[in-house]
Amino acid sequence: MTYCIGLRLNSGLIFMSDTRTNAGVDNFSITKKMFTWNVEGDRVITIMTAGNLATTQALISLLDERSKITSERNPTILELPTMFQIARLVGTTLKEVIDDSNPAGPEASTKFKASVIVGGQINGGDPTLFMIYPEGNFIEVTDDNPFFQIGEAKYGKPILVRAYDRAMSFEDTIKLMLVSFDSTIKANLSVGLPLDLQVYEAGSFAVSNKPRIELGDAYYEAVSSGWGDALRTALDQLPSYKG
């Protein structure tokens, strides 16, 4: 599995992804699941992937390769004019990859599935996020539904639902996302450090990569160990049961 969160704030977008990939518990390694394309002053587009690694790597390679071939008839991820069209391109490319890997028919297709979060901003439009399904169709964030999770999403969802607020600062949101990741990592072996993190400030059209959060990172450890105490204090604040 995998765990990725893409989240929209008033001030921009934040992306966080784990890096564990596994084919059985005895075969795991570290792989990057977050990829960014940038045309300074024009666009920043970030993609996070979950699912079959062969599928997601082929998706990223195809998107990247096609963006470099100037003779391609079709506009690429570096040229399309809106985020909606970017989401369509990623969706059709994902579907193409899954269909290609899939000579054995519908039964095998579930094995090659992948889900994708695409987000960013293109000059002239607002920052936004899309979640793309293996079928190639997609949904966009709304004010009612301001973040997407892919992969092992259940453990870390309650804290996001409770504490997210679109007016939050980047720093507070990163703290919140780390708590959500920590809850997931503590519960599921298929999600693991290091974590990749990217913050996109609305209207900047520039990448600001944060350092990868490695195993043993002092801040992550402080959040992880402090959260247990903070939760117990929070429970104490609630009224007692009188049965």
Add this chain to the structure above:
Amino acid sequence: MTYCIGLRLNSGLIFMSDTRTNAGVDNFSITKKMFTWNVEGDRVITIMTAGNLATTQALISLLDERSKITSERNPTILELPTMFQIARLVGTTLKEVIDDSNPAGPEASTKFKASVIVGGQINGGDPTLFMIYPEGNFIEVTDDNPFFQIGEAKYGKPILVRAYDRAMSFEDTIKLMLVSFDSTIKANLSVGLPLDLQVYEAGSFAVSNKPRIELGDAYYEAVSSGWGDALRTALDQLPSYKG
């Protein structure tokens, strides 16, 4: 789905189960998933069930019916001498029900699956809990693994992992369990109020049924609405991210 928690404390056992059952989102109703057998002064045995409703109802009916037929050759849930033997009886009965519903072979058997938590105390032994799988085998709680969840367990697990302590009072544990249920109910339509609750005090060999926690219950509402604020306060206590 379903959500049930069975939890062992120094002072005894607590069981909590939701009551929603559904066959598709357009066909849902309320059903009891917690059942108790009691021989005053000798034993209290509580069973919670998750999975196919026809399977779990047949399981409970068989256990109950057989405990009332005095001519049965085999000892029943009211007579077996240890909790381990109770768990074996429940396991074999569960397997029998699943096998009976299953003329179409292994593929159909996944449909009829169910999981069960059995807990209680028999005079001469300690209070304990077992989790029973559809195959009829089972595991027992240990100090390292002091609670079991069945059904939609992921959303509510992180708070249990973080805040459970075997020295907790019954009142504080009920509060903790309600937070775990609330996190699940907020995230998944297949889990819903009312909640059934039972507290077993070690060595009492008597049932102390707590009132069902109904929709609109004042204490549940206080925990549910207070938890969001408490979590935000808890997050504020953690150090800020400096990237």
